[in-house]
Amino acid sequence: MKQDELIVDMITRFTDIINGLKGFDRKFTNGKLVSKMLRSFSKDWNSLRMLIDNTKDVNAYPLEELYGTLITYDLNNVETKEKTRKIKEEMKEPLKRQIVLKSTNDEGSSNMNMSDEELDDLVLLVKK
Numbered sequence: 001m002k003q004d005e006l007i008v009d010m011i012t013r014f015t016d017i018i019n020g021l022k023g024f025d026r027k028f029t030n031g032k033l034v035s036k037m038l039r040s041f042s043k044d045w046n047s048l049r050m051l052i053d054n055t056k057d058v059n060a061y062p063l064e065e066l067y068g069t070l071i072t073y074d075l076n077n078v079e080t081k082e083k084t085r086k087i088k089e090e091m092k093e094p095l096k097r098q099i100v101l102k103s104t105n106d107e108g109s110s111n112m113n114m115s116d117e118e119l120d121d122l123v124l125l126v127k128k
Contacts, residue, residue, distance in 0.1 A: 001040050001041075001042045001045070003105060005042075006074070007070045007071055007073075007074040008071065008074075009068055010040070011070065014036075014040070017056060020035065027102075029059070030059070030060075030061075030062065030063055031058050031059030031060070033063050034058050034059075034061050034063055034066055035058055037063070037066060038053065038066075040060070041048075044077075045073075045089050048069075048070075048073050052066070052069070
């Protein structure tokens with residue numbers, strides 16, 4: 001299995017190779033095909049490979065059922081990877097700077113004493 005290859009693409013490639021070999025009168029048992037498929041997994045799939053090896057009889061495990069298991073695992077794994085990727089992106093975002101203004105409450109002062117330019121600057125600052 002190639003790195004970052006979709007499981008559907010791997011299954012298609014595997015089937016093409018097996019069908020080509022069958023064209024040359026090579027015969028494979030179901031157990032042998034399942035074993036070859038499991039051996040071809042990358043490190044990302046080690047947990048599933050070990051689970052299947054330990055819980056299923058590889059010689060009696062139908063290849064189509066293995067395909068279904070792999071596709072289901074891949075779909076669930078993609079969702080998990082997407083969530084992990086989003087969390088990592090959020091963590092890499094630079095911290096946003098915030099401006100804190102000191103508030104004073106002078107009863108004698110009012111905004112009428114400010115020039116239009118100063119008032120525009122204040123409005124722009126508040127909008128940010």
